Amino acid sequence: MKLEKPDLCAPGAGHGTHGPRLVLKAGLCAACGQVHFPKTEFGCPRCGAAPDRVALHALDGAARLLAFATIHTRLSPLITPPCVVGEAEVAPGIVEEVMLVGDEMLYADGMALRAVGIPVARGDRQLMAIRFEPAEDAA
Numbered sequence: 001m002k003l004e005k006p007d008l009c010a011p012g013a014g015h016g017t018h019g020p021r022l023v024l025k026a027g028l029c030a031a032c033g034q035v036h037f038p039k040t041e042f043g044c045p046r047c048g049a050a051p052d053r054v055a056l057h058a059l060d061g062a063a064r065l066l067a068f069a070t071i072h073t074r075l076s077p078l079i080t081p082p083c084v085v086g087e088a089e090v091a092p093g094i095v096e097e098v099m100l101v102g103d104e105m106l107y108a109d110g111m112a113l114r115a116v117g118i119p120v121a122r123g124d125r126q127l128m129a130i131r132f133e134p135a136e137d138a139a
């Protein structure tokens, strides 16, 4: 199955509860030494270094949940409510808005998360989308 956002993630090692684990494609800048996500084709968003100074840096998909809420209205044609969205720290100092698997009952602020690939329908195709799930049961 193809990834919905191959510019943001790649298949990782192993399986989570709801699907295969994903790694996130971040950039590591040789000029300032900082990691940023997502990696862009324009170079480093922090210091402006050229693209050839930025190396692909895979984040392992582990994240920490900072806050979350259930969305009950259809904000986008790509989202079928109800769904749970959160803010997660995917690397030190890098906070992303993420979609969480399942019901909000599964989640608590500060919880460890991991990125997994979940099949979603996009027209008549199935694509693998990035979602986050509790990592508490990780072996």
Ligand SMILES: [Zn+2]
Binding pocket: 029, 030, 031, 032, 033, 034, 044, 045, 046, 047, 048, 049
């Ligand atoms: Zn930089």
